Ligand SMILES: Nc1ncnc2c1ncn2[C@@H]1O[C@H](COP(=O)(O)OP(=O)(O)OP(=O)(O)O)[C@@H](O)[C@H]1O
């Protein structure tokens with residue numbers, strides 16, 4: 001079985017697509033978009049030829065020449081249809097098929113092979129392949145098969161959407177994300193909301209951990225009971241115990257009256273222990289005991305209080321690492337990590353950026369009671385290329401600031417903070433990320449070259465021969481490059 005890991009790098013993700021999470025207005029736009037096909041074939045020539053044909057027919061096509069690469073792509077991007085060679089070096093077409101069926105059963109897979117055999121065909125169909133075609137294939141037949149597959153997917157998605165609306169499960173709609181990574185988050189959330197399972201939400205700052213915790217609570221049977229959040233990192237260690245478990249009058253200096261703790265207030269509801277990685281060691285032990293025994297006492301009291309609570313904790317630190325270094329108790333870690341939910345950083349799900357940006361623009365304009373503004377293409381592209389160290393929270397803040405400061409109806413790149421609109425070579429991670437909108441590769445490379453030449457010229461005190469030496473190219477190449485890059489003035493000097 002192939003292990004589903006977290007995404008390693010941002011693959012060239014594609015435009016937004018129909019999702020059960022999308023709102024009706026967005027659905028229409030997405031349905032009008034081209035169907036997205038992933039074509040997997042290790043025979044590069046045949047892959048390119050088929051890809052061109054399919055593009056000509058009007059499909060958006062991504063190609064991949066190995067099962068490994070295809071799986072990386074699939075972790076972040078959902079496709080409407082996958083056409084895969086059955087025999088691939090390493091991870092085979094059947095492995096890809098199994099992964100897809102496990103991950104997003106609504107995606108149709110057609111397998112191609114040059115070595116047709118009844119056995120593999122049967123296996124492929126049994127594993128859920130929609131169809132099976134042999135090479136060299138008949139293009140007209142393939143076209144029909146593709147249309148059929150896309151129609152089937154459309155019906156499945158439509159059905160799923162209607163069913164969910166009918167059952168009132170159309171409910172995480174304040175959490176935006178159509179990337180595969182977010183779809184996995186939603187599907188895990190759906191599975192756990194009805195249960196009392198302990199959940200550990202993991203993710204960098206601003207990725208939406210608290211939002212997810214709240215959504216789970218407000219969709220759970222405990223929704224009418226309290227949701228109490230406490231930031232374990234923000235409260236001094238000596239106060240945290242009484243904050244969590246309460247105290248009785250006289251328990252310590254300053255305890256002038258009985259006071260319930262967060263656990264007591266949250267009883268029968270959900271407690272959200274944020275920044276759990278920062279919980280002081282002495283309290284880790286107590287928390288473990290409380291979770292095991294389902295009861296606790298207020299500080300200074302012997303009276304047991306029975307606990308009936310759902311626990312969701314969250315952290316942006318590597319808890320496993322803290323366990324290894326002895327900063328976090330291993331037994332507590334296992335108690336908390338019953339169901340982990342990983343929220344990937346925004347730069348690893350760039351496909352979500354446009355929808356998130358539009359969501360915040362609409363929300364903020366509504367809150368500020370001003371007419372809706374739109375995001376210009378140049379601004380959207382800059383946002384898609386930016387690396388978002390502060391994740392979704394940073395985007396929300398930037399959009400709010402931009403809307404507050406601009407009078408124009410369309411947000412342009414110039415309206416965004418300079419970090420976002422700046423030269424790509426300075427703001428993007430390396431290598432620069434390809435976004436759903438595509439990337440102007442020549443411009444990025446030119447930006448990088450221009451930047452390096454300018455630095456070398458400064459270091460070489462304006463002497464081109466010296467700058468060329470520093471860049472390990474010859475002087476003539478340097479002069480040619482400078483001319484090509486619009487640095488004529490310096491080149492001629
Ligand atoms: N997928 C999303 N869709 C819509 N809004 C989001 C999403 N993710 C995060 N947000 C918004 O971004 C902001 C930050 O989210 P949240 O506070 O849940 O992040 P966090 O992971 O808890 O951050 P921190 O680690 O800094 O506490 C919130 O306003 C939240 O509503």
Ligand SMILES: [Mg+2]
Pocket residue numbers: 209210274
């Ligand atoms: Mg938080």
